[in-house]
Amino acid sequence: MALTVQVRSWSFTIWVLLVSTCQSFYIPGYSVISYEDKEPIPLLVNKVFSDRTQLQYAYFDLPFVCPPTGQRHGDSTFGSGHSISLNLGEILRGDRIMTSDFELVMGQDVGCRTLCTREVNRKDVKWGRQLIKDGYVVEWIVDNLPAATSFVTVDRSRKYYSSGFKLGYQDYFPADGSSRFYIHNHFTIVIRWRKAPGKAGDQGKSVIVGFEVYPKSIGLENREQDGCPTDVRAENSHLELFIAPNNTKLEQLYTDSSYLPQRGEDADDGATMEIPYTYSVFFREEKSVEWANRWDLFFTDQVDSSMTHWLAIINSLTISGVLGVTVIVIWGRTVQGDTKGRGDGVMEEGKAKTRSARKSQGAAEDDSGEGLLDQQSKGEAEAESPSDDELEDVSGWKLLHADVFRLPVHSGLLAPLVGSGTQLLFVAVGLLILSSIGILNPSFRGGFVTVGFGLFVFAGLFSGYFSGRLYKTLGGQQWKKNTVLTASLFPGLTFCLIFVLNLFVWAQASSTALPFGTLIGLVALWLLVQVPLVYAGSWFGYVRGAPWQHPTKTAAIARQIPKQPWYLRGANGILLSGLIPFAVLFIELLFVFKNLWQDKSGYYYVFGFLSVVSTILIVTVSEVTIITTYSQLCAENYHWWWRSFLTGGSSAFWIFAYCIWYYMFKLHITGVVSSLLFFSYSFLACAVYGLLTGTVGFLTAYAFIRRIYSATKID
Structure with a gap:
């Protein structure tokens, strides 16, 4: 198993290098316009x-x-x-x-x-x-x-x-x-x-x-x-x-005065x-x-800065590689523990049986003066009996087999968030691919936003499907209500924010303000196109699709959770785990922020590097989520549903903190409205990023937990 993971890791590294050498090119246009003399x-x-x-x-x-x-x-x-x-x-x-x-x-x-x-x-x-x-x-x-x-x-x-x-x-x-x-x-x-x-x-x-x-x-x-x-x-x-x-009129009014305003x-x-x-x-x-x-x-x-982009990729690969080794070790321990045939149901009994066997064996030796087992039998018994380290190893996450799939609180909100995250993930992947192969390029003015909006509307199918199926898995009954919430949660909040900002920009008579007709068109696309697509996807996911099956049954009485270490308590572990994906993305953020806020007259077009860094980022988020989820389960805490989602999206907090630092020390923005636009757009971008990476973290943790508990035979 470890060999297979290593082969996949090397394959991924080679793929990254090939994509990086391609960098990004652009299709300069769909037709060449030529001019005759005197035209x-x-x-x-x-x-x-x-x-x-x-x-x-x-x-x-x-x-x-x-x-x-x-x-x-x-x-x-x-x-x-x-x-x-x-x-x-x-x-x-x-x-x-x-x-x-x-x-x-x-x-x-x-x-x-x-x-x-x-x-x-x-x-x-x-x-x-x-x-x-x-x-x-x-x-x-x-x-x-x-x-x-x-x-x-x-x-x-x-x-x-x-x-x-x-x-x-x-x-x-x-x-x-x-x-x-x-x-x-x-x-x-x-x-x-x-x-x-x-x-x-x-x-x-x-x-x-x-x-x-x-x-x-x-x-x-x-x-x-x-x-x-x-x-x-x-x-x-x-x-x-x-x-x-x-001052002519003032001089006439103050002819007899030495003071002239x-x-x-x-x-x-x-x-x-x-x-x-x-x-x-x-x-x-x-x-x-x-x-x-x-x-x-x-x-x-941007071409001159290619060396910096390569350093960013090397930095990202190093961080992701170290985390990958940790994930391989965790996976190897869980799988190796399963092949030894130790069941969770006999784990607690194993300690008592081992102690009672040792006591009875010692008593028999004292009475008869000779052992009940010969040397060979003793060796076999010691080999069969688990050691203290092994017992300690199985006393964590395996004890939670009856509680690990217990429904989380506010499960009705988790499904729409995950559905919105899958929608944004589809948009991000589509835009990066189209930009890297050159379909989206500077000659297609406004194409990045236009295509992104089209992908977002179309991805309503994926949003509805994943939200509906997860909602059914979590035992939800009102799937139409979940559909409405999925279709209106992120788009509705985004539209309300843009509309409020538009009021401030309208007052400044700026072309940044969206025309009223455009706002009506956006609402029409949302209500008449995206909402039906979300409904169709939710119908397939909830009505036609079966819920995801869990490998263990949930007990009627919840297990008591022991006191957690400080790094797993509350927001501490969530925020700390978000530092690692932020470190992967930090160097590339310098170029993105410079292009968006400091050099708006330029064009960011190193999407080949950005695609590679984004791929490594997704892998890193998955690895961090697996490690933190495994640590949480070993601490006998089965509340992983929301924590995996928040862990995956926690780096958005550090990106927003970086936005604040960038505003204070790098930008020279003047005016209240401009500052309001900066922080509002930054918050919206971080919310999109948090939803996307949070969904990746949740789906990774869900797949990881289902895999390790389905591979484990519970007696």
């Missing part, structure tokens, strides 16, 4: 976002940018300002993609072209200064590529991209301690292209492999009649986003300023980048 290229505007706040805003909602004119450009059937249809994932991530008035024609450079001159008041200027202070970044899209800010490495050997470009910049003057804010009002657009692959290239068509934007702030001086700067490349003055205070800079007195917007377009051929690899420049930093 118009649409430029789409999306939103502005910041790493310091969770609030995003649609680009055309900003009062200081050029509004859409509604004119058609090129062969477009829609005028500027037309909303592009979005998938569910794009809506949930705050995208608001619209057509713009930028005119890009394939192969035609433009030195300078006027976009508009926008007049803004003090209120608009104040908001713009705040957005610049918070480091907001603008996102435009050309040929499904986000506008990129180009950087080079320190040794200038490689180039890499960061999605988006700054809305403006802030200068600090230490002499008077003041700050000045400058807005970017000229955009140099660089389109990098190459010959299209296949027949399209033979026809003279081209594909876009790069979209770079270099913003610049140019003052009002030295401009042509059309509004363009005289020399775009020269060192021009910068355009400060500022309207000087107007200062009017606030943001006072609404009708004062305005003009912001001229211009842009340049340049097309440059790029032969070193293939169309299929045009996203690679966004992943340069």
Whole structure:
């Protein structure tokens, strides 16, 4: 048996190494868009976002940018300002993609072209200064590529991209301690292209492999009649986003006083300023980048960190390997003890019989002067009689054969939680597989969330089945009530949380808020699609499926549980056991958190490493649960049902604690609403993780206990 487990362990290790070498690739799209010379290229505007706040805003909602004119450009059937249809994932991530008035024609450079001159008041200027202070970044899209800010490495050997470009910049003057804010009002657009692959290239068509934007702030001086700067490349003055205070009326009121109150800079007195917007377009051929690899420049930093990911995998394998050896030892002891034929029913009697036999044997020797057994018989008797160590070994978990399957308290809640956990497990596995093989990739904007939501709705079948069958196993009678609870527990609580958060985001007029129609659509999918699927799965699990059979019968009177060691008492053992899976996941969490909260303009796409670490995590959770459950049974405590579930999901507590530490020491989030969104999203993510790993822990412990008690013959 141990040899078989070792072979499986080696097979798993080899599989991990093979998957890791594959890392993750991506299918860059389902069709290549090629352009002929002088063919118009649409430029789409999306939103502005910041790493310091969770609030995003649609680009055309900003009062200081050029509004859409509604004119058609090129062969477009829609005028500027037309909303592009979005998938569910794009809506949930705050995208608001619209057509713009930028005119890009394939192969035609433009030195300078006027976009508009926008007049803004003090209120608009104040908001713009705040957005610049918070480091907001603008996102435009050309040929499904986000506008990129180009950087080079320190040794200038490689180039890499960061999605988006700054809305403006802030200068600090230490002499008077003041700050000045400058807005970017000229955009140099660089389109990098190459010959299209296949027949399209033979026809003279081209594909876009790069979209770079270099913003610049140019003052009002030295401009042509059309509004363009005289020399775009020269060192021009910068355009400060500022309207000087107007104290004329105050001077009239206080003509005879030496005291003159200062009017606030943001006072609404009708004062305005003009912001001229211009842009340049340049097309440059790029032969070193293939169309299929045009996203690679966004992943340069993640490729450079591959060594850290390998260290994370080695660390995870080491922890999981040590726990695996412990599980093998435990399994070997239980199986070896069973093959010796010692039954639990005779265990207590064995001690008494052994003692009485020894007493009677000693008395007979004293009376007759000679032993009742010869030397050989003595050896056989000593071999048959269990030693003190062996008796101590079987005096723990085997004593619980009549209580180990006693129904837990609140069993009506355990089944829906396990059902929801299996649903989330199916979603997580599906997303990791689809991402690792490249079906979900950055070119499929919002695809990760959209596909994940679809998998979640479909997985209602699994949720209902496992919940219904476990509910029947636990002796439940009202399976329809259990179905409703399963279908509404996690989705209902999640929807309520999102709806409450939406109220705060709506008040901020942020694009992060879900439209009312989207909320209605989500409720319709939940009630009209998922609930029937959960009902169907629950019907198969409860009505058509048989309950899981337990190998031992439960006694009428419950056994008294002795005093437990400190590490098995209450929440102590649960929280301590959660540290081990957290240690497995810790290093990879650094990259996930950095991408989600600090570098939202980037793209996390090392799903090959994440899949391997997640697989090791599931194995580790199973191993930890087996070890803690076995220790609990040896301490003659048969309340393992809820404890196995909580042990499996206990690492979620440490992940949430890590979120708090990350917020305090790594992030610079400003605003109450942004902080509320951070902690709410973190809590929701930890709840999903806890349900998933808790279900893995429970199912592992349940299978382990059924196996060891079914292999043991109880006399």
